[in-house]
């Protein structure tokens with residue numbers, strides 16, 4: 274765990290009533306009503322930009338950073354969220370697997386994670402991940418800013434609209450074009466080899482692919498493989514957030530068909546490449562955060578427009 278340069282509160286979390294901080298959502302020791310929208314979140318607990326990343330990112334924040342526990346109608350998020358200021362921007366960091374990497378990809382509480390970000394006020398989400406290449410020209414240590422996904426998962430709650438309200442959100446272009454452009458431009462400026470666009474196929478995991486599956490994905494022309502992009506990107510869209518992914522390529526999934534010397538991926542190899550390149554991921558995200566502006570007119574921000582009705586599903590979950 275990284276050292277924290279800022280003082281911790283009493284306990285690790287800012288529970289209302291114990292620290293005098295504002296209530297966000299439901300707490301463990303009182304039956305509070307879940308407040309439906311986040312525009313009310315203020316001060317030290319407010320964030321405009323969310324990043325699904327932990328290790329290496331906390332150091333970007335100033336001394337006023339705080340750790341916030343946000344409970345949600347979908348249960349707890351993966352971990353405490355670290356909220357603070359980076360060069361004038363309010364930013365929230367949440368490691369999607371938890372700090373102890375305790376959530377495997379298929380068990381990540383995606384809905385709670387996105388809901389918690391929204392409660393803090395986040396409207397812009399950057400979602401870095403590690404990923405395996407499916408194409409020879411997409412090489413380990415390259416970055417990809419994808420523009421499409423293919424869903425091959427099967428067990429994940431993937432919507433906030435479980436009824437009675439039904440919403441069919443448009444996902445033709447799932448990633449925010451503004452954030453994508455920014456990430457690609459900043460990566461190039463930093464000298465990072467970046468692929469502008471690409472399709473990620475999201476598998477259920479936690480196992481890796483068979484050779485047959487990987488061949489199928491490659492032949493379909495898809496660029497890389499991940500276990501976490503779905504349903505994260507969908508849930509962001511349902512909450513009218515701008516969302517973009519940047520993938521660090523760590524391996525060639527099952528190896529390369531015409532080069533037997535390239536072995537299939539192992540978990541250890543992924544961690545090794547990720548560790549060696551995490552600093553570049555953090556630098557890119559820092560550069561993007563520095564330059565990003567909110568745009569209320571961005572299409573992502575208007576994806577769903579049934580105010581008042583959209584939270585019914587979540588509140589029902591809370592009761593059930």
Ligand SMILES: [Zn+2]
Pocket residue numbers: 449450451452514515516571572573574
């Ligand atoms: Zn957008």
